[in-house]
Structure formats: structure tokens, C-alpha cells
Amino acid sequence: MGKATGFMEYERKTAKERDPLSRQNDWGEYQLRMPETELKRQGARCMDCGTPFCHTGIPINGTDSGCPLYNLIPEWNDLVYRGRWKEALDRLLMTNNFPEFTGRVCPAPCEGACTVAIHDPAVAIKSIEREIIDKGFDEGWIVPQPPEKRTGKKVAVVGSGPAGLAAADQLNKVGHSVTVYERDDRIGGLLMYGIPNMKLEKRLVKRRVELLKAEGISFITRTEIGKDRTLDDLREEYDAVILCAGAQKHRDLPIEGRSLDGIHLAMKYLTQSTKALLDPEYRETIHAEGKDVIVIGGGDTGADCVATALRQKCSSVVQFGRHPRLPGERTEDNPWPEQPYVFTLDYAYEEAKARFGKDPRQYSIITKKILGDEKGHVKELHTVEAEKIFDENGNYSFKEIPGSEKVWPAQLVLIAIGFEGTEDSLLESSGLEHERRKVKAEYGKYETNLEGVFAAGDMRRGQSLIVWAIHEGREAARECDRFLMGETELP
Template sequence: MGKTTGFMEYERETAEERDPLSRLQDWKEYQQPIPEEKLKQQGARCMDCGTPFCHTGIQINGTDSGCPLYNLIPEWNDLVYRGHWKEALDRLLKTNNFPEFTGRVCPAPCEGACTVAIHDPAVAIKSIEREIIDRGFAEGWIVPQPPQKRTGKKVAVVGSGPAGLAAADQLNRAGHSVTVYERDDRIGGLLMYGIPNMKLEKELVDRRVNLLKAEGITFVTNTEIGNDMTMEELRKEADAVILCAGAQKHRDLPLEGRNLDGIHFAMNYLTQSTKELLNPEDQASITAEDKDVIVIGGGDTGADCIATALRQRCRSLVQFGRHPRLPDERREDNPWPEYPWVFSLDYAYEEAKARFGKDPREYSILTKKIVGDERGRVKELHTVDGEKVLHENGRYSFREIPGSERVWPAQLVLIAIGFEGTEDALLDSSGLEHENRKVKAEYGQYTTNMEGVFAAGDIRRGQSLIVWAIHEGREAARECDRYLMGTTQLP
């Protein structure tokens, strides 16, 4: 695929980014389109691999390797190299319902497993994917395609995140009448309110939702299953149900001072910020303006909080992480084709460095307590540095370093240490069997203990990647179609 010697002739080039300081003045996407010639060169870098690991979609030692959607990456890389964009779009849409989302916010395990990446920087797969789908919309190649025939079967999908939308899209294509229930006021789940505009502009989410509506899918907002509507009521209205409600029960910090004002979960902060952006009259009660902000948690959600606080004109900014700084190059215990755990300066950290002169991340640090002022508001955090210690049983522990105690000023603290599982309303009122706050449903089958009820995405597997959510939504739709019709033609 691509040009036989392309990987030797061309260097990796990704989308250019707007100047960090100038993009802090707005909420627009920070990446810019890549010129067509450079995209063709990236397609040319794709090797004629005997086994293209980029689309294997497996897990190795707990890390993702390759694309779980099994995207036909070498095929559309070759087509882009040859200038056949519409054919590349056709290949891309065979496996991925929403490339405009994955091409922007997926961490790209495909690139970690790229064969070129054994010794050189990987092919810019994610950038090519994004440009293919953007061109498809721009050229008018993507139009509503409602099913020609309806089966008479009704399916209810709970949750409108990537898993729910993928399941709904597939089942609608099979001819079933699909209704998607969303507890929030807009469709999209974490695509709408969990990912800030700088990474995924909400017009793109609305564009896709409007396309699904035009193809016949019904969306119901402001309806939470377990509160506004029971599972039994839902089951009576539909022939089958697919649960894709996500895993948004926040993991908390049991610390002294946790109940002080000014301490919030990261996702609540991001949601309010996006709602205010979409509806300026909805003033957010949580703001970073003129405050010393501390983000506890070193993942992508924490980085999104950093970027959001910068745009709200915070006074200072720090992010705490318990893990040490990642190495600049792959370690021997992190070989290809595992996902490469190496240091990078993500968009948010690049912006913080441009604004304040340094990377905001503090590594190997543990918060000991939170102290408030006389009004009951957070005033400062007390921390201690530490180091990871490997024990004989192979487990690590965090050893505090004496004398490393520090005090940090803070008027806003954001907790971004992940999620425990699905929230209480659905699990506790439905009779669904669950374990560790995840609905019991075997991978590949997706059937729950309730007849005709399936579960997919984070509600089943726990917090995960957008590509895994789409993958499971597609597969659950296939099994649901088989349940309803006795057979299925869905992939």
C-alpha cells in the first residue's frame, strides 16, 4: 500500500496547530487542515505490510494495540496517496460510523501499532482519517440514507454517547425503528459535554445527529432511565433495549477538607463550561477566572480542564499526578506494537507553557489534605512528593519522601481521577445484574440478565476509549438484530 519507498522518502507530518497564545482567545478547534500534498505523502508512507498491525484491535499487557474498529487503514491510506478520496471515504465508513469524532479525539492506538513506528515516527493515520471524513461532508458525498424497508421492530437505546449512537445507527440501517433516550438537554453524551470545543466543535456533533434524525432515528432528551422512566416502562415500549449509559459515577478523594466550597469533579466543570458556551445565558457556577487552579489527576480529562481554565483567564495552574514523568522514548518493557507510553506535550500543556512559561504538570505528588478559609472555601492544598517502589510480588506502592511537603494556593480544585462505573439511578432501580458498578454482559454477546436487554460500551466494560465504545455499540447492535430477527447481516 502507498508508495513502496514512501516511508523512506517522507517524514511524519501531522496537522498544524494554531499559535497557543492566540487560540486561548477563543474556543475554536486548535488544529488546522493539512494541505492535500502532505496528506498524500503521509498515505505514501504506509508500508505494504504482510500483517498490518494498525487495525488488529487487541490488548497487550493491558494496553491497546491497533484499532478496535478494525479500520481498513492501509486501504484508505493507499487511496489517499492516489487521490481517490471518495473511494477512501467508502472504505473508512465500512467500519467506522463517526470518523469525524475519532479523527479528532481518539488517542490513536493505530499509530502506536504502525509498522513504521518500530524505528521511525508512525504514519499520521489520525490526520488522514479526519481529512477523509471532512472532505466527504464538504463535497456533499455524505447524505441521509434512510432504510428502504422497516421491520416493524422497535428498539430503545439508552444513552447518546458514541456507543449509543453507533448502536442506533446500525439498527436503523437494519430497518428497525430506533429511539435514543438521553438524560441531558442535548444529544451526544460525552461527545457533547465531556470533550471541550477546542478538541471537538459541537457543530460537528449536531451535524451527525441531524443526519441520523434525517435517516429516521428518534431522539428523546431530558429523560433519565431509572428516574424519569423505569426500565419496565421502557421494555414495554420496545421489542429490545440496548444500554449505553456510560460510566459517569465519579471516583472521589477521601481527603480532609474535601467538603470545602470550590472543589468539584472535573466532568461537572467541563459540562458547565460547554453549556455556557452553547447558551451564554446559562451562566456557569464553576469558573476559573482569576483563581489559582489545581487539577488532581493526570489523564486526558485533566488536560481538558487545563485548557478550559486557561480560556477562563485563571491566575495560575497546576496539575497533580501520582505517576512519574513518562520517558522520552519507549522503554524496553513497552515494546512495539503496544501503545507507546512516552512523554508528549499535549495541546493543553503547550498552551499552559506559552501562558505561564512552564509545563503545569507536577509528577509523583500526593495530596495529603485540603485547607479552607474562615468562609469555608478552599484556600490551599498540602502535598508530599513520593516515588514508586516495586515489591517482590510485582506490585508497586507510593513511598512518601520525608521533607518534601509543600503548600499550594488554590481557590478552585478539580478532581479528575476517573470514574468508578455506572451511576446509581439505573443500576439500583432496574434489577440489572452488575459487578463493580458495571453491568454484567459477556463481551461478544452483550446480553444482560434481562430478556431482550443488551449492554455495550463503558456501562459494560468501564471507562474506556471512544473507539471501543463505537466498536461495542456496533457489535451489540448486531446481536440485538440477531435476537429480533433470528439472523443478521450487520457486521
């Protein structure tokens, strides 16, 4: 490495953020760009590891460790330190099709597995990654690169999220003619409608889609496979099909009062918010202005609902989570290089604290019932606190605490408790073998029970990270290419 002692000389720094109170007045990205001098220092913090763990993505004890894309992290950290940005970009794009997305919304399991993080704060890998790709676009280094020749093979990709786009990009690079089908009105899947603009500006998604179009990929929107067209239709028209339709079937909350007006699934709320931002003519049916908002579910989607409600000028916002607050540091059962499960103040919670004076999260809460007013609209939630109890096998359950009952006023309730798997329309109409709403396709091979049909991403593995979606999209493209050509040059 260029600076062998950099990790001892420089402290970890990440991109500064806009003021958490004032940024609630717009939908722009909350993070700022880092100056080049600071980025070089952060690159210098990368150690000369004998065996780097940051760029080898493996699950350990059910958690993600390292980057499943096998990004060449030590190499491009060193190149940034030396000021060789173009070479750093080349190294980054060897393994990651869309660093402008992962550099903004990935939870960075690479940093959890960073060797520096054994005793000190990790190298700011995610911030460096984002600046490499942003500089690549700023400098005009990223231009359309269509394949020199076509193979004559046609492939359909179902779903335009990160897995589908990665698969399409890889197959197009080797000369296949690729068409991507998306059921919504815009390309991008959850990149477009599941992640709010302040985390990932939609101009960035559009920019990447336009680049893919210029390289020869075709996109068809407002077409749902399983309803508007069947999988059999695609199999007749194309030489192969890759299914990357995601896992967007929401988990619901079957409790008393669920049918009241004013209770909505989180993704419907986030989708409407983004559509209204992109289309002035669009009229939302769900809006938080002037309302007491309660978000049920303690994950990232719930946090995005908090941040969205703040921008819509809610009167108050609270987020319920069943689990207790995370510890301030790693516990003995969460050792390096596992992803650290520690308490952090996410962007949304910083904003709520700036506006209302406190973190909106409530821990160890179970919602028992929801009551409405005389018009059938949600009025209040009844909850109880619960203790998380583990048995001798490590399985946990929740024991309600008597006397901890509470009533919460609410005029808008958002359910954000995860996803069950792929939605019914495609699974039930196609003859695909599936289990627990996941398509059966062996990891590494991605072949389904239907010849020439592959599956990747959340549709195959269940709800997961954007880096795993890109990883599986790339690998499924490799196996699809092998199926079409008998051999493959794809990684």
C-alpha cells in the same frame, strides 16, 4: 501500495496547530486542516505490510494495541495517496460510524501499532482519517441514507454517547425503528459535554445528530432511565433495549477539606463550560477567572480542565499526578505494538507553557489535605512527593518522601481522577446483574440477565476509549438484530 518506498522518502507530519497563546482567546478547534499534497505524502508512508497490526485492535498487557474498529487503514491510506478520496471515504465508513470524532479525540492506538513505528515515527493515520471524513462532508458526499423498508421492530437505546449512537445507527440501517434516550438537554453524551469545544467542536456533534435524525432515528432528551422512566417501561414498549449509559460516576477524593467550597468534580466543570458556550443565557457556578487553579489527576480529563481554565483567564494552573513523568522513548517493558507510554506535550500543556513559561504538570504528588479560609472556601492544598515502588509481582505502591511537603495556594480545585462505573439510578432500580459498577454482559454477546436487554460501551467494560465504545455499540447492535430477527447481516 502505490508508493512502496514512501516511508523512506517522507517524514511524518501531522496537522499544524494554531498558535498556543492566541488560541486561548477563543473556543475554536486548535488544529488546522492539512493541505492535500501533504496528505498524499503521508498516505504514501504506509508500508506494504505483510501483516498490518494497525487495524486489529487487541489488548496486550493491559494496554490497547491497534484499532478495535478494524478500520481498513492500509487501504484508505493508499487511496488517499492516489487521490481517490471518495473511495477512501467508502472504505472508512465501512467500519467507523463517526470518523469525525475519532479523527479528533482518539489517542490513536493504531499509530502505536504501525509497522513503521518499530524504528521511525508512525504513519499519520489519525490526521488522514480526519481529513477523509471532513472532505466527505465538504464535497457533499455524505447525505442521509434512510433504510428502504422498516422491519416493524422497535428498539430503545439508553445513552447518546459514541456507543449509543453507533448502536442506533447500525440498527437503523437494517430497518428497525430506534429511539435514543438521553438524560441531558442535548444529544451526544461525553461527545457533547465531556470533551471541550477546542478538541471537538459541538457543531460537528450536532451535524452528525441531524444526519441520524434525517435517517429516521428518534431522540428523546431530558429523560433519565431509572428516574424519569424505568427499564421495565422500556421493555414493555420496545422489542429490545440496548444500554449505553456510560461510566460517569466520578471517583472522589475523600480527604480532609473535601467539603470546602471551590472544590468540584472535573466533569461538572467541563459540562458547565460547554453549556455556557452553547447557551448565552446559561450561568456558570464554577469559573476559573482570576483564580489559582489546581487539577488533581494526570489524565486527559485533567488536561481538558487545564485548557478550559486557561480560556477562562485563570491566574495560574497546576496539574497533580501521582505517577512519575513518562520516559522520552519506549521502555523494554512497553514494546511495539503496544500503545507507547512516552512523554508528550498535549495541547493543553503547550498552551500553559506558552502563557506561564512552564509545563503545568507536577509528578509523583499526593494531596494530603485541603485547608480553607474563614468563609469555608478552599485556600490551599498540602502535598507530599512520593516514590513509586514495585514488588516482585509487579504490583506498585507509593512511598512518601520525608521533607518533600509543600503548600500550594488555590481558590479552585478540580478533581479528575477517573470514573468508578455506571451511576446508581439505573443499576439499582432495574434488576440488572452487575459487578464493580459494570453491567454483566459477555463480550461478543452483550446480553444481560434480562431477556432482550443488551449492554455495551463503558457501561459494560468500564471507562475506556471512544473507539472501543463505537466498536461495542456496533457489536451490540449486531447481537440485538440477531435476537430480533433470528439472523443478522450486520458486521
